[in-house]
Amino acid sequence: MALTTLYLLGLIAAIYVVRFFYTHSHGASSHHNVPGPWTFSISSWRLAYEDLRGRRTRTICQLHAKYGPVVRIGPNEVSFNSPSALRTIYGAGSGFQRTDYYRMFDAYGRQNLFSFASGKDHGERKKLVAHAYSKTVMLRGSVAAMVELKAKQFLELIQAEPEGVSDIFRTLHYYSIDNITGFLYGGSGATSALTGDESHRALLNDMLDPARRRLSWFAVHLPSFTKWLYSRSGRAEVILRHFLPMQKPAMMTGIRQHALAAFHRFKESSQKEKSSEIGSQTIIHRLYKHHQTRKPDGLDDMDIASECADHLLAGIDTTSDTLMFLIWALSLPQNHKFQAKLIQEVASLPESSLNGDGIPFVEAGDKLPYLNAVIKEALRLYTPLPATEPRSLLTPSIIDSFEIPAGMVVGIEPYSLHRNPKVFEDPLRFNPERWLNVPLERLNEMNRWWWAFSSGGRMCIGIHLAMSEMTTLVAAIYRKYQTYIAPGFENVSPGITSRFEMFYDELFDSIEEHECRIKFQPHGRF
Numbered sequence: 001m002a003l004t005t006l007y008l009l010g011l012i013a014a015i016y017v018v019r020f021f022y023t024h025s026h027g028a029s030s031h032h033n034v035p036g037p038w039t040f041s042i043s044s045w046r047l048a049y050e051d052l053r054g055r056r057t058r059t060i061c062q063l064h065a066k067y068g069p070v071v072r073i074g075p076n077e078v079s080f081n082s083p084s085a086l087r088t089i090y091g092a093g094s095g096f097q098r099t100d101y102y103r104m105f106d107a108y109g110r111q112n113l114f115s116f117a118s119g120k121d122h123g124e125r126k127k128l129v130a131h132a133y134s135k136t137v138m139l140r141g142s143v144a145a146m147v148e149l150k151a152k153q154f155l156e157l158i159q160a161e162p163e164g165v166s167d168i169f170r171t172l173h174y175y176s177i178d179n180i181t182g183f184l185y186g187g188s189g190a191t192s193a194l195t196g197d198e199s200h201r202a203l204l205n206d207m208l209d210p211a212r213r214r215l216s217w218f219a220v221h222l223p224s225f226t227k228w229l230y231s232r233s234g235r236a237e238v239i240l241r242h243f244l245p246m247q248k249p250a251m252m253t254g255i256r257q258h259a260l261a262a263f264h265r266f267k268e269s270s271q272k273e274k275s276s277e278i279g280s281q282t283i284i285h286r287l288y289k290h291h292q293t294r295k296p297d298g299l300d301d302m303d304i305a306s307e308c309a310d311h312l313l314a315g316i317d318t319t320s321d322t323l324m325f326l327i328w329a330l331s332l333p334q335n336h337k338f339q340a341k342l343i344q345e346v347a348s349l350p351e352s353s354l355n356g357d358g359i360p361f362v363e364a365g366d367k368l369p370y371l372n373a374v375i376k377e378a379l380r381l382y383t384p385l386p387a388t389e390p391r392s393l394l395t396p397s398i399i400d401s402f403e404i405p406a407g408m409v410v411g412i413e414p415y416s417l418h419r420n421p422k423v424f425e426d427p428l429r430f431n432p433e434r435w436l437n438v439p440l441e442r443l444n445e446m447n448r449w450w451w452a453f454s455s456g457g458r459m460c461i462g463i464h465l466a467m468s469e470m471t472t473l474v475a476a477i478y479r480k481y482q483t484y485i486a487p488g489f490e491n492v493s494p495g496i497t498s499r500f501e502m503f504y505d506e507l508f509d510s511i512e513e514h515e516c517r518i519k520f521q522p523h524g525r526f
């Protein structure tokens with residue numbers, strides 16, 4: 001038995017040695033010269049192990065610090081860390097496609113904006129909704145009015161919290177889910193989590209379960225096995241239940257069920273309801289105009305349901321996690337000086353910049369320089385999607401003078417770009433003022449490295465919605481409140497989940513995942 005195991009181990013080692021020499025000697029191109037630890041270059045399981053430990057992004061960042069802006073992180077994967085590589089890989093018209101990694105974002109078996117690989121499929125779909133996400137739509141009209149209403153409801157929720165202490169990890173999720181569902185579905189699927197609907201609040205439960213990190217790992221590294229595991233029924237299901245990476249209902253089940261029900265409600269609504277003022281602005285309405293009953297080769301029911309579910313998932317954690325870190329960072333005693341300047345700026349808004357409820361208009365928040373610097377800094381240090389955005393090209397290419405063979409996976413992680421100490425002085429410190437009153441050349445350089453929303457054709461489509469949600473809420477909060485770390489939460493960093501990893505402020509030793517307790521105290525200016 002022991003001999004058989006030894007024999008097997010020896011065989012595996014021999015395969016890896018042969019593979020190592022094959023890949024390093026057959027390098028028809030110079031990708032074999034890309035520096036990096038040899039353990040990573042011989043097997044993709046080395047990086048998968050980092051994924052399992054929840055350390056992928058930080059490990060890659062350390063490898064860049066050690067080996068420079070180009071690092072081999074797998075037999076078929078290279079990580080870059082430079083604005084020039086950023087342009088080559090992600091620039092408009094670059095031809096690089098999203099990899100199969102993104103197929104885990106398919107919904108109801110259909111691809112969508114997030115998961116399409118080909119530029120053609122993606123471009124055709126994007127055309128249908130791009131205008132609805134434009135900045136002009138966000139700044140005025142029904143979408144802006146909805147965001148302002150949600151900001152008002154958030155303040156009312158805070159006001160009702162015992163002793164003004166709120167777990168903003170949760171309450172900000174209520175804010176983002178109510179905004180995105182209102183924007184996507186209108187009356188057919190808008191949630192009311194802020195105003196207390198428990199069934200809508202419960203939709204977030206499976207998203208907030210830390211086991212979703214383990215499930216993401218299985219879905220990416222063992223996709224067929226994971227599909228098989230979750231599709232068992234009867235006795236097999238009962239036995240295998242104990243081995244599931246995340247208990248059912250698994251990740252996003254609640255959200256996806258809600259998204260499907262919203263689609264059916266929309267489909268069954270009358271023509272009059274469909275084209276009512278507010279309804280006609282929604283994403284579901286725009287997509288429905290291209291339903292196959294109206295257009296030859298148009299979208300079918302599941303295409304539309306999948307597209308909306310995808311935007312719904314993309315628009316919850318991202319916005320609320322950024323807002324949470326922003327408020328938490330401003331509440332730290334060492335950052336009260338920044339908070340005071342922000343309060344001064346939002347307090348100086350004239351009456352004409354406020355709606356009837358005293359909430360700053362979205363358009364007014366958009367123009368505030370200090371507020372925008374605070375958001376930009378929160379997105380730098382606590383970007384909610386910090387990990388690699390993997391891409392590949394069907395033909396060979398040259399990136400930062402390295403020849404990259406066709407099909408090789410290349411990527412850049414915002415986390416590493418945002419922590420380059422040569423570009424961002426004292427990079428682990430939250431300092432919104434680094435974006436203000438700096439020489440233009442320095443500002444341009446920092447902007448070249450700032451990459452929270454991605455870039456080019458696959459840049460975040462929700463950027464303007466996210467920005468209007470953030471500017472409006474932060475302006476509304478600090479017009480009324482000062483914020484402090486709640487008693488008992490001092491010296492703790494909140495932690496968020498992104499893919500297989502947890503992210504938090506690395507200057508803190510103690511981490512509380514999915515919790516952030518903040519005290520809101522009226523400053524009495526208004």
Ligand code: HEM
Nearest residue numbers: 113114311314315318319389452453454458460461462466
């Ligand atoms: C602070 C908030 C947000 C941040 C930082 C953010 C960031 C990003 C990033 C980095 C990507 C590219 C991901 C990749 O290629 O791996 C992306 C794509 C996307 N985001 Fe966002 N996002 C935010 C909010 C939103 C919101 C509110 C929506 C609402 C619908 C949204 C919808 C999408 C969609 C649909 C894509 C895919 C776009 C495409 O491939 O054309 N995002 N986002």
